[in-house]
Amino acid sequence: MKIALFATCIVDAMYPRTARATVTILERLGHEVIFPAGQACCGQMHVNSGYFKEALPVVANHVAAFDTDDYDVAVAPSGSCVASVKHQHELVARRCGDAALEARAAVVGAKTYELSQLLTDVLGVTNAAEQLGSYFPHKVTYHPSCHGMRLLKLGDRQLNLLSSVAGIEMVELPEAEQCCGFGGTFSMKNADVSSAMNADKAANICGTGAELCSGGDASCLLHIGGGLSRQGSHVGTLHFAEILACTLDRPATVLGEVQLAGGKR
Amino acid sequence: MSNTFLGMPSLPVFGSGNLNATEPFPKAARRELANTQLRANLGHATATIRDKRLKVVAELPDWEDMRDSGSAIKDATMANLPALLEQFEANFTVRGGVIHWARDAQEANEIVTALIQATGESEVVKVKSMATQEIGLNEYLQEQGIAAYETDLAELIVQLDHDKPSHILVPAIHKNRSQIREIFLREMVDVDPGLSDDPARLAEAARKHLRKKFLSAKVAVSGANFGLAETGTLTVVESEGNGRMCLTLPETLITVMGIEKLLPSFTDLEVFMQLLPRSSTGERMNPYTSLWTGVTPGDGPQNVHLVMLDNGRTAALADKMGRTALNCIRCSACMNVCPVYERTGGHAYGSTYPGPIGAILSPLMTGITSEENNSLPYASSLCGACYDACPVKINIPEVLVHLRGEDVDSTRGKVKVPTQMDLMMKGAQWAFSSGSHLNLLEKGLPLGKLVAGRNKVIKKLPGIAAGWTQSRDIPAPPSQSFRQWWAKEHKPGSAVGPGTTTEGEQA
């Protein structure tokens, strides 16, 4: 299968490892990965902040980059960016009166999958240890990000993939379904409430005794990790794609060697 | 498109009363967040109710079917509102009820006052009602020399404490039992000085306090949960029996109801009376539901009035995206699951309607440009928990985003200094509307690494981003972006095999 990678702006710029892990996993399964070079961002930040007019060229750019027959499915290692592509792009086009873009956005949206969705529903990966050779001998807790959970209805797909990694010890996160408080510009406009939410998330994570917290959205992990780091915690955050990409031969060591997304390691 | 319609008033006509925040949400939230007792009380109460709701919702195999029905019934109600109101009016009137119409809060208050004055009474008992909170009826009546006694336990607590409600179902959710005990000891005449803080004892104290009032009241004021167009029937849903006392003992009953509270038929109640109790108190059914249709000879009040209230509801109805907010049945499930509400409480929202639904309903009813209500649509991380919990499937996050757009658009074209947010969005528009623009920007990433320094984190950013760094670090950016790595180093299939994830990314 020919798979187009939508890296998403935050992964592209801040967490290239997550995108590379995604490529690794897909190529390990024997698929061809392409990277449409025109891509930039889904425009979610603009839309969620009310800047529909400014979002329009961002959405148009994404649709232009992905509206081709050059690939079978598109994938992004982010629930919220995929939710934006699937749910917001048509809305933006409609609100700005661009019917042609609305129609093309619907086509792109239908072809776009979140990584765990693609792995589970399309590529049939149910056991990461067996099918991907995933090995990660660490104690991990998991935060299900809101948009993946509620807009994409991912259910336990990410968690199940993580749980099937060899050597991993998953510990349950109390109040896992509570938002971490990121919410894009919410974290700046309502910094106090956002910080209070993040503090509670951090306390729950630290209470599990896990070495790190995994999830499926770099933005939430940046937020959670940033809070943990500020509190001086040694618990870090790591995208689930990176855990799936780790193997027995080439493990990511969590001590010192790897810089996790936030946290002090 | 013109806003005028032949022979029609120009829309929207906004509401007044207790719908406006008086300070921006972030400022009010900051103050409330500092109240650790409030945080603890809210955390306990919302966690309790969340668990109860989940448990009783999980019991029903057809919960989602019911939500679909509820949502469609309300959408249909809004689409057919003029005909349904006329039908309701005819049925209520033919059975001896009297209907009054109020354009806004002031007019509603005047109508209720005149009706009370006509009875010669100077006291009324009240059933908890959001509509009368919204119009500020109690305060207005007080100015006219009429004492209004709230009879719902939580409303009583708030009234005795000279406080404001902070939740639409449990107005005193911000108080814990020991605080309630103190209020009773301080404010209730004849209270037992040995009163404990056991909720059962506190409820008993409220019973004793109000018993005589109920048995002697001549006039009651209520809201209504539903009005059934097909029959002209009104419904009040409650728990304590204070509602039944008010609805059956006095001679005169005055009900204030928003025009959006209609349901087409009696049959529709079978959907809403399953959705509402489970969503609100987390019970399979609330202890008491009363239904009355105009006047029943020999049973209950013989002098029955209904005030139909607009007060900004038609403004909300005129907003195609926003009108779904009028589907709200005031269950409060959205606030109980909202992580923002749980931490700030209801007072931070300013309006009578707090929480997620309030953050859309209040600005829809008052206009987004009204006072500080333009900060309310931003009082959400858009986590979506409210939409999942809403029994009538109001897509609150979508309407929040829509209203943010209205807010941003309302300032466009005005001569003003761009805000930092405007500038940030403009800059991001440039960066994100082209792969090559983003690539150009990403070439500056090593600079960020330099800024981060030896600790590999950025601890302080200026301006609007300072909100982020007040409690969060930003990790040092990588030395190259993914797209740069892809262009330079990726070879198709080269990643096959283990462990390439961390390569080249060590600190």
Place this chain on the structure above:
Amino acid sequence: MSARDEVMNRIKSALRDAPVAPEIPRNYRRDSHMGAGQRLDLLVDRLVDYKANVFVVPAADASAKLAELLAGSSSIVVPHGLPESWLAAVKNDAGTVRLQVDSPERRLTVEELDAVDAVVTAAAVAVAETGTIMLDGSPSQGRRVISLVPDRHICLLLAQDIVEVLPEAIARLEPTSPQTWISGPSATSDIELERVEGVHGPRTLDVVILN
């Protein structure tokens, strides 16, 4: 322009985009799949959960059960249409229990109602799934106020009037009758969202199911 006409015009103006009323799906359960015994058991379970006292007795024992429950009470009120046979044993105990009948000809005052120990009524229908008994103001149930003011409500219910789900009960009720739906004794969740029984309505609810 009158307030009515103005509000109506505002509504019509607000709806000038002519939104289409959707078809109403009704895929939720509207009838029972349970047998009579299951419905009875479910209702008992739900009533007990709401801290009501529940007694299931053969219909022939209604009178005896009622007399037993009222032992120790000095006065009760009943609606004029309550089946005479239910009251036979109570009437035999005349002298110990003062029986007052509320009727269109002789309506008890609020003070009189406040002075009685208990009210005995029938019910129109009961919903097993929600533990709800429904009173519709018919002669066996009386005016709304009589089942409200006394501190104890004893409700006799025929097992054949138990339905499983709410829609079945709705189908049986006359919409314009003055209705009271009762699920357990008076209660509140206003303090820390924890339910406690007993506020303004009857603090004791006894349900006698006649099988």
